[in-house]
Structures are given as C-alpha cells and as structure tokens.
C-alpha cells in the first residue's frame with residue numbers, strides 16, 4: 001500500500017472567461033495548476049516528493065488573486081505540462097494501490113472534476129483519507145473545519161515554507177501526519193467514505209445567494225436549477241426537494257442523456273446570507289442505492305407529515321365553522 005499526501009493549487013475563471021466557462025460541459029470549480037505530493041514511508045514519516053506545474057486549458061488566464069496567493073506567474077504556467085500528461089506522470093509516481101491523504105476534501109473534489117473534464121478515469125483516486133477528520137477525532141479542538149495553518153500551530157510545527165504552494169503544503173501536511181496516530185486501523189476506519197450516503201467529497205459544490213423571501217421558492221432559483229451533468233453537460237432534471245432536517249434539503253437529479261444509471265443527488269444547506277437574505281450551498285453527488293433510499297424515505301415521511309397537517313387544519317377549520 002502506498003500512502004501519498006496530496007495538495008493542489010487551482011486557478012479560477014476570471015471575469016473575461018465567463019463565455020468560455022459557459023461552453024464547459026459543467027461548472028468547473030477550479031482548474032488545477034500545480035500538483036504537490038509527498039510519499040509517506042512505512043512509519044508515516046515524509047519520503048519522496050513530487051511537484052509539477054500544469055498549463056491550464058479552460059481557464060488559461062491566471063486569476064490575479066490566485067497569482068497573489070500562490071506566487072505562481074503567468075509565464076510559469078505557459079511552461080507547464082498539460083494536465084493529461086502531468087496526471088499520467090503523477091499516477092506513475094504514485095504507483096499501484098495508493099491511498100491519498102489530504103487536508104480537507106477540496107483537493108479530491110477538484111482532482112476528480114479535472115479528471116472528468118478531461119475525460120479521464122478517476123477510479124484510482126477512490127482510496128482517500130481526509131486528515132481533518134482524523135485531526136478532529138484525535139485532538140480536543142472541538143471539530144469543524146480547521147486550516148492547515150491552524151493544525152500546524154496546534155502541534156507547534158514550524159512553518160518555514162511559504163503556504164499555498166502545493167509542494168510546501170503537502171510537506172506541511174506530511175509533517176502533521178507524524179503527530180497524528182495513523183496506524184493502519186485508523187486509516188482503514190476513516191479512509192474511503194464513498195460507500196456512505198453522501199460520501200465526501202461531492203462531485204461539485206457551489207454557493208448561491210438567494211433572493212426570494214419564501215424558502216419554498218429557493219429551489220426555483222436559476223443558479224440552483226441550471227446544473228449540468230458532469231459527464232455529458234446536459235441540463236439535469238430535478239425531483240422535488242425534500243427537507244431532511246432544519247435547513248438541509250435533499251433531491252435527486254437525472255440526466256436525460258444517460259437515463260437510470262447516471263442519477264445524481266443534490267443537497268442544499270441554507271444559512272442566513274451576507275449579501276442576499278439567504279445563502280445556500282448546493283452539493284452534487286452521484287446517487288447510489290443509499291442516496292436513493294434516503295430520498296425515498298424522506299419523501300414518504302414528509303408526505304405523511306403534510307397529510308397530518310392537512311387533517312388537523314381541516315378538523316380545526318370545521319370546528320371554527322360550527
């Protein structure tokens with residue numbers, strides 16, 4: 001078994017690229033421009049390193065904010081390796097039976113999206129461990145998503161290398177691995193959650209500012225409904241959104257091009273927005289049996305609840321009339 005700590009940097013669409021973005025088959029959250037990785041030795045100490053710059057194809061113009069954050073320059077990217085070749089070299093370097101360790105789930109989501117948009121296989125990324133979950137379970141820091149910087153500070157790991165460089169962040173994450181208990185049993189416990197319903201990471205996630213005041217209208221917002229199949233780009237057809245609890249809603253979505261085998265599941269999490277009255281995070285997953293079963297049971301429960309409510313209303317209404 002190979003354990004590889006992975007960190008990615010990605011570019012975003014600049015304003016001028018919106019037309020180009022629209023031509024993409026689906027919402028590409030970011031285009032990978034740098035791969036950084038550190039192989040862990042048997043005792044989980046840092047070993048060989050891998051670093052590569054990638055020439056972007058869909059968002060060729062380096063976003064000013066990303067340039068500032070990463071220190072990468074436009075001319076560095078021009079000299080970069082195209083994604084398909086870079087990923088082939090990276091896969092060869094990783095070897096067979098590789099489990100990826102990342103800080104958070106963004107890197108894996110981004111990797112899988114980028115593989116998809118290039119029509120490349122992503123099965124080899126299935127064994128994956130989000131170190132944030134291990135960190136939260138093994139420290140008294142109270143859960144939630146912490147930055148790599150905060151986690152390194154917690155363990156007093158010196159941060160001499162510039163952050164937001166894929167290799168530097170992979171090195172930092174690898175140093176963190178030494179402070180965590182990553183016995184084989186721990187890795188087995190946390191790795192590969194894709195078998196669970198809504199296993200992380202989602203295929204896509206995006207934020208929407210919601211204008212309507214009534215929550216029942218949220219689901220008809222353009223930015224929610226105009227979601228495309230990550231495989232062929234066809235617009236997805238959504239089922240009714242069902243409340244799972246409080247501010248979390250679940251739906252199923254279907255690509256008409258593919259029919260039954262390509263079903264998706266959408267999750268919407270609402271919060272009070274900063275700019276709009278409401279803010280939603282929409283997440284898109286592959287819908288397996290578990291997601292479909294969950295949706296079916298929610299639908300059943302919610303219909304039952306509605307019937308009960310109608311009955312009560314009808315009864316009290318009748319009383320009020322007499």
Ligand SMILES: [Zn+2]
Pocket residue numbers: 229230231232233234255256257258262
């Ligand atoms: Zn499709």
